[in-house]
Amino acid sequence: MTKLELLAPARTAEIGIEAIKHGADAVYIGAPRFGARVAAGNSVDDISRLVDYAHRFNAKVYVTINTIFDDKELDDVRKLINELYEIHVDALIVQDMGLLKLDLPPIPLHASTQMDNRTPEKVRFLKEKGFHQVVLARELSLDEIRKIHEKCPEVSLEVFVHGALCVSLSGQCYASECLFGRSANRGECAQVCRMEYDLIQQTKSKGEVRILSKKHLLSLKDLCLLDSLKELIEAGAVSFKIEGRLKDASYVKNVTAAYSQALNKIIKENPDKYERASIGNVDYKFMPDVNKSFNRGFTSYFLHGRNNTIFSFDTPKSLGQEVGTVKDIGRGWFTVAGISKFANGDGLCFVDHTGKLFGMRINKVENGRLYPLNMPRNLQVKTRLYRNLDKHFEDVLQHDSAERYIPVDILMDETSVGFKLTLNDDYGTFKSIEVECLKELARTHQSENIKRQLSKLGDTKFRLRNLNIAYKKNWFIPSSLLSEWRRMLVKDTELYVVKDSLKKEESKQNNNIHQFTLEELDVLNPVGLNIYNNQSWDFYENEGFKPSEWAYERNHQGDIPIMYCKHCIIYAMGWCLKHRYSGRNANDGNVRLINKSIEDKDSSLYLALANGQRFRLEFDCKRCMMKVYHS
Numbered sequence: 001m002t003k004l005e006l007l008a009p010a011r012t013a014e015i016g017i018e019a020i021k022h023g024a025d026a027v028y029i030g031a032p033r034f035g036a037r038v039a040a041g042n043s044v045d046d047i048s049r050l051v052d053y054a055h056r057f058n059a060k061v062y063v064t065i066n067t068i069f070d071d072k073e074l075d076d077v078r079k080l081i082n083e084l085y086e087i088h089v090d091a092l093i094v095q096d097m098g099l100l101k102l103d104l105p106p107i108p109l110h111a112s113t114q115m116d117n118r119t120p121e122k123v124r125f126l127k128e129k130g131f132h133q134v135v136l137a138r139e140l141s142l143d144e145i146r147k148i149h150e151k152c153p154e155v156s157l158e159v160f161v162h163g164a165l166c167v168s169l170s171g172q173c174y175a176s177e178c179l180f181g182r183s184a185n186r187g188e189c190a191q192v193c194r195m196e197y198d199l200i201q202q203t204k205s206k207g208e209v210r211i212l213s214k215k216h217l218l219s220l221k222d223l224c225l226l227d228s229l230k231e232l233i234e235a236g237a238v239s240f241k242i243e244g245r246l247k248d249a250s251y252v253k254n255v256t257a258a259y260s261q262a263l264n265k266i267i268k269e270n271p272d273k274y275e276r277a278s279i280g281n282v283d284y285k286f287m288p289d290v291n292k293s294f295n296r297g298f299t300s301y302f303l304h305g306r307n308n309t310i311f312s313f314d315t316p317k318s319l320g321q322e323v324g325t326v327k328d329i330g331r332g333w334f335t336v337a338g339i340s341k342f343a344n345g346d347g348l349c350f351v352d353h354t355g356k357l358f359g360m361r362i363n364k365v366e367n368g369r370l371y372p373l374n375m376p377r378n379l380q381v382k383t384r385l386y387r388n389l390d391k392h393f394e395d396v397l398q399h400d401s402a403e404r405y406i407p408v409d410i411l412m413d414e415t416s417v418g419f420k421l422t423l424n425d426d427y428g429t430f431k432s433i434e435v436e437c438l439k440e441l442a443r444t445h446q447s448e449n450i451k452r453q454l455s456k457l458g459d460t461k462f463r464l465r466n467l468n469i470a471y472k473k474n475w476f477i478p479s480s481l482l483s484e485w486r487r488m489l490v491k492d493t494e495l496y497v498v499k500d501s502l503k504k505e506e507s508k509q510n511n512n513i514h515q516f517t518l519e520e521l522d523v524l525n526p527v528g529l530n531i532y533n534n535q536s537w538d539f540y541e542n543e544g545f546k547p548s549e550w551a552y553e554r555n556h557q558g559d560i561p562i563m564y565c566k567h568c569i570i571y572a573m574g575w576c577l578k579h580r581y582s583g584r585n586a587n588d589g590n591v592r593l594i595n596k597s598i599e600d601k602d603s604s605l606y607l608a609l610a611n612g613q614r615f616r617l618e619f620d621c622k623r624c625m626m627k628v629y630h631s
Contacts, residue, residue, distance in 0.1 A: 001272075001273070001274070001275050002233075002238060002273060002274050002275070003238065003274075003275055003276070003277040004025075004233065004238060004239075004240070004263055004266075004267065004274050004275070004276060004277060005025040005026050005060075005158075005238060005239040005240065005276075005277040005278075006023060006024050006025045006026070006240055006242075006256065006259055006260055006263055006276075006277075007024065007025070007026045007027070007028060007062070007158065007239050007240060007241040007242065008020075008022075008024035008026070008027050008028075008242050008252055008255075008256045009027070009028060009029075009163075009242055009243065009244040009245040009247060009252060010027040010028065010029040010050065010245065010252070011029075011030075011244075011245055011246060011247065011248070012029075012042060012046070013029070013042060013046040013047065013049050013050040014249070015247075015248070015249045015252050016029050016050045016053075016054070016061070017050060017053050017054075018249050018252060018253055018402075019252050019253075019256050020053065020054055020057060020059045020278075020404065021253075021282070021402045021403065021404045022252070022253045022256040022257045022260065022282065022284070022401070022402045022404075023256055023257055023259075023260025023261070023264075023282045023402075023404070024059060024256050024260070024278075025059055025060070025276055025277040025278040026054075026059055026060040026061070026062060026090070026239070026277065026278070027050070027054065027059070027060075027061055027062070028061075028062040028063070028064055028093060028241075028245070029042055029047060029050065029061065029062075029063055029064070029245070030042055030063070030064050030245060031044075031047070031063050031064065031065050031080060031084065032044065032080065033076070033080065034065045034066075034067050034069065034073070034077060034080070034187070044080075044083050044084065044087060047061065047063060047084070047087060047089065048087040051087055051088055051089060051090075055088070056461045057278050057279050057280045057404060057406070057461065058277075058278045058279045058427075059277075059278040060090035060091070060277075060278075061089055061090055062089070062090060062091045062092070062093050062110060063084055063089050063091075063092055063093070064092075064093045064112070064245070065077065065080070065081070065092050065093070065094050065099075066093050066094055066095040066112035066114050067095065067096070067185060067186050067187045068095060068096045068183075068185045068186060068530050068531075068532035068533070068536075068551060068553070069096050069098065069532060069533055070532055070533055071533045071534055071535075073533075074098065074102065074533060074535060077099070077102070078102050078103065078104065081099075081102075081104055081105065081107065082104075082105055084107070085105040085106075085107045089107065090108065091107065091108040091109065091110050091132065091133065092107060092108070092109055092110065093110045093111075093112050093135070094109055094110070094111070094112055095112040095114040095115055095171065095185070095530070096530075096532065096533070096536055097129075097536050097539045097540065098532075098533045098534075098535030098536035098537075098538075098539060099535075100129060100130070100539055101535040101536075101538060101539050102535065108132040108133070109130060109131050109132060110131065110132060110133040110134070110135060110158070111126045111131045111133070111134045111135060112135055112170075112171075113135040113136065113137060113138065113160070113170045113171070114170050114171035114185065114530075115135075115171055116137055116169050116170060116171045116172055116523075116524075116528070117134050117135060117136050117137055118136065118137040118139065118140055118144070118169075118522065119148070119520075119521065119522045120147060120148045120151035120152055121520045121521055121522070122521045122522065123136075123148050123151075123152045123155055123157075124151065124152050124155075125521060126155075127152060127154065127155045131155075132156065133155075133156040133157075133158055133239060134155055134156070134157060134158065135158045135159075135160075135241065136148070136157055136158065136159050136160075136237075137169060137170060138160050138165060138166070138170065138223065138301060139169065139301065139302050139566040140159075140302065140303075141302050141303055141304065141305060142228075142231055142232070142235050142303055142304065145157065145159065145232065145235040145236060145237060146235040146236060148236070149235060149236025149237075150236070153236070156238050156239060157236055157237045157238060157239070158237070158238075158239035158240075158241055159225075159232055159237045159239070159240060159241065160223060160241045160242075160243055161223065161224075161225040161226070161228075161229065161232070161240045161241060161242065161259065162222070162223055162224055162225065162226070162242045162243060162244075162255055162259065162290070163222055163223055163242055163243025163244045163247075163255075164220075164222055164223075164243050164244070164296075165220040165221070165222065165223050165299075165301060165310075166193065167193040167218045167219070167220055167563065167565050167567050168193070168563040168564055168565055168628075169524075169564045169565070169566070171185060171528075171530060172524060172528055172563070172564045173189075173193075173562070173563050173564075174527075174552040174553075174560075174561075174562040174563070175192040175193070175562045175563050175628070175630075176188065176189050176190040176191075176192050177552060177553055177556075177562075178552075178556070178562045178630050179192060179613070179630075183553045185530055185532075185551065185553060186553060192218070193218040193219060193220070193563075194216060194218075194219050194316035195216070195218070195609060196214050196215065196216055196609075196610065197214075197215060197216070197217045197218065197607040197608060197609060197615075198210055198212060198213050198214065198215075198607070198608040199211045199212040199215070199217060199569065199573075199605065199606075199607060200605070200606045200607075200608050200614075201603055201604070201605055201606075202603055202604050202605075202606060203603035204603060211573075212313075214610075215313045215314070215355070216312065216313055216314065216315060216316050217311075217313055217569055217572075217607060218563075218565075218567070218607070218628075219296070219311065219312050219313070219315075219316040220296075220299070220301075220310055220311055220312065220567060221295075221296050221297040221298055221299040221309070221310060221311065221312045222295045222296045222297065222298055222299070223243070223298070223299060223300075223301055224290060224295070224298035224299070224300070225240075225300060225303060226258060226259060226262055226290060228300060228303060228304075229259070229262050229263060229266060230266050231303075232303075233266065233274065240259065240263070242255050242256065242259065247294065249397070250293070250394055250397035250398065251293045251294055253397050253401055253402065254286075254288050254289065254290065254292065254293045254393075254397060255288075255290055255293055257282075257284055257286075257288035257402065258288035258289065258290050260282065261288060263276065264276070279406060279426075279427045280404050280405060280406045280461070281404070281405055281406070281407060282402055282403070282404045282405075283402065283403045283405075284401065284402050285396065285400070285401045285402065286393070286396045286397065286401050289321075289393075291320070291321040292320070292321055292387075292390045292393050294318040294320075294388075295318055295319065295320065296312050296315070296316060296317070296318060296319060297312055297319055302566060306566075306571065306579065306624065308571070308572065310567060311567060311572050313355075313572075314351050314355045314356070314357060315351070315356075315357035317349075317357055317359075317388075318388045319349060319357075319386040319388060320347075320349070320386045320387045320388030320389070320390075321386060321387050321388075321390070322384065322385070322386050323336065323338055323340040323342075323348070323385050323386065323387045324336040324337050324338020324339070324340055324384075324385055325337050325338065325382050325383060325384050325385060326350075326379060326380065326381050326382060326383045326385060327381070328381070329379060329380075329381060330369070332371055332372075332375050333369040333370060333371045333372075333375075334369070334370055334372075334375075334379060335368055335369055335370065336370065336385060338385075340387070342362060342365045342370055342387075343362075343365060343390075343391045343392050344362060344363065344364055344365055344391065345361065345362065345389075345391035346361070346362040346365075346387055346389060346390060346391050347359060347360070347361055347362075347387065347388050347389030347391075348360055348361075348362060348370075348372075348385050348386065348387055348388070349385070349386050349388050350376075350379065350383050350384060350385050350386065351384070352378045352379075352380075352383070353378070353380070358376050358378065358379075359388065360372040360373065360374060360375075360376055361373045361389075404461070405461060405462060405463040406425050406426075406427065406429070406461050406462050406463070407425060407426070407462075407463055407464075407465035408423050408424065408425045408429070408457075408462045408463070408464060408465060409423070409424055409425070409464075409465055409466040409467075409468070410422065410423050410454055410464060410466070410467050410468070410489070411468045411470060412450065412454075412467065412468065412469050412470065412471075413470040413471060414439075414470075414471040414473075414475070415434055417436045417437075418434065418435045418436040418437040418439075419434070419435055419437055419477070419485075420432065420433070420434045420435075421433050421435075421454075421485055421489050423462075423489050423490070423493070425462070429493055431489060431490075431492075431493055433485065433488050433489055435481075435485055435488075437477065437481065439475050440475070440476050441473065441474055441475065441476065442474050442475065442476035443476075445474060446474055446475065446476060446477065447469055449479060449482070450467070450469065450477065450482060451464075451467050453479050453482035453483055453486060454467060454482060454485075454486050455467075456483070456486065457486070457490065460490050462490060462493075517544075517545070524561075524564055525549075525560055525561070526547065526548045526549035527549045527550070527551055527552045527555070527558075527560060529545070529547060529549075529551075530551045530552075530553075531547055531549075531550055531551050531554075532550070532551040532553060532554055537550075559629060560629075561618070561627040561628055561629055562615075562628055562629065562630050563627070563628035564625060564626075564627055564628075565625065565626040565627075565628065566624065566625065566626075567626065568619065568624065568625075568626045569605070569617060569626065570605075570619055570626070577621070578621050578624070604616055604617070605617040606631065607628070613630070613631075614630075614631040615628050615629060615630055615631060616628075616629040616630075616631045617629075
């Protein structure tokens with residue numbers, strides 16, 4: 001039986017608890033320091049509180065320590081890991097291979113996507129170094145995931161299924177460090193990919209040609225693989241990760257619930273093949289809908305091959321859900337053609353004729369007319385509208401919107417001196433108590449009161465499913481005694497966890513390891529190993545890699561790419577020679593010029609920021625990669 005894990009983000013312990021309540025099998029949360037989202041750190045005490053709650057349902061807590069460290073930080077990292085081990089954290093998500101040279105407690109390690117894990121060779125190498133789970137690169141196709149699983153069937157493969165996409169290969173983006181001295185590999189990404197650029201062609205014969213102005217040419221839509229979960233499972237993935245450690249509670253609640261229900265449907269259709277990695281049922285007080293949470297429009301990215309739906313040049317902001325088009329416009333109001341209902345406080349947005357995104361808050365809805373707080377002057381009839389804030393939906397999510405519980409059966413029987421109560425569930429929990437009690441017949445039927453008192457399990461993780469009263473006489477039992485027996489019955493079962501679920505396995509290296517080369521691991525360049533400390537250097541040297549360069553953050557010298565992207569502007573614009581893609585600009589007058597420049601190498605394409613900084617684009621058509629250089 002294959003266990004399937006839904007892995008949700010937790011900016012805080014409270015959000016992590018909500019993720020578990022809404023169906024997550026595991027959550028990942030930032031440590032006090034050293035996480036790839038520096039703004040999402042949490043104290044050890046808070047993480048401990050989350051661990052205690054998660055383990056009630058056999059859910060797991062993974063802590064991100066996935067930055068690269070300098071030598072002075074390594075001792076603090078080691079101490080922190082020991083603290084996390086003591087509070088029973090289930091695994092660490094890490095990037096820096098220098099950790100393997102430290103004296104660490106036997107806590108499972110997961111290989112962060114920051115390691116750029118996209119080949120069977122890399123995954124096998126990580127397994128041999130003691131990693132228990134590998135987070136695959138976001139850019140992989142189903143076929144690539146399947147091949148990794150076929151060649152490394154013993155490795156737990158984790159894949160991203162929802163949320164924001166990095167345009168560069170993870171761990172291989174140095175743009176933020178280059179421009180602002182803020183390293184993405186050190187948790188301080190400045191989101192250079194969401195900025196506004198001009199696309200410029202510099203030719204020897206014609207000089208500078210500005211092709212596009214003020215477009216978000218590196219900004220991608222958000223990933224959504226809700227409809228591809230079964231394909232991912234069949235390809236070999238077992239952990240399905242929602243991106244969003246900076247997202248708020250309502251986002252995490254909604255998206256987690258949507259994916260949890262989707263996984264449950266697959267399991268229901270294949271009960272002999274799959275099961276959830278955690279235990280318990282969830283009741284929801286809302287209908288999950290990923291379109292109603294923050295999104296830039298959705299894409300399946302490269303899961304089914306290269307396509308023209310991955311980018312969003314007009315805006316990096318949330319569009320939300322399409323709700324119709326403008327029908328009529330009056331003085332301070334407008335109406336919408338469509339079936340959507342609106343409420344005071346809804347947030348709507350639209351892209352105007354220049355390609356700019358504008359938003360507005362609806363102040364009043366009356367007789368089908370929408371009165372925005374500020375009426376946009378550029379709103380026109382037939383303009384397509386999106387709702388990026390659904391007030392009614394958000395109001396529901398601001399309160400208790402789900403309950404997670406374990407259904408239990410209670411058997412009540414009599415003994416010669418009193419009564420015996422037995423509790424059990426579907427996951428192996430079993431507890432029995434015997435109590436002495438003077439028996440006397442009741443004047444009224446007692447079964448309803450017994451059920452009412454034994455059902456009061458609201459402060460526990462249990463919910464009464466069936467009560468079986470095995471004796472036939474109508475014995476009188478005071479409510480106070482029934483309440484006391486109920487508390488005795490559930491005491492010490494609250495922290496019940498499936499056997500061996502928290503067992504820590506020591507990360508041991510295989511003595512018969514294969515010596516890999518940089519080429520076999522498909523490392524793009526020497527700095528791509530992101531070696532930032534001497535322990536990491538020693539690790540790779542001992543493995544026979546013979547490193548030649550420190551991480552970019554430690555050595556900015558050399559003309560190396562600051563981004564490696566599967567997203568290709570040539571393809572997006574409809575100018576791809578390799579794929580012969582006929583896109584939106586296939587008949588543009590620039591096509592012949594662009595194609596000629598690619599073939600003859602007589603010119604270059606640049607991205608330019610408003611402050612004048614330029615980025616040269618280079619196209620590796622053999623590997624379908626776009627490289628970005630700081631000019």
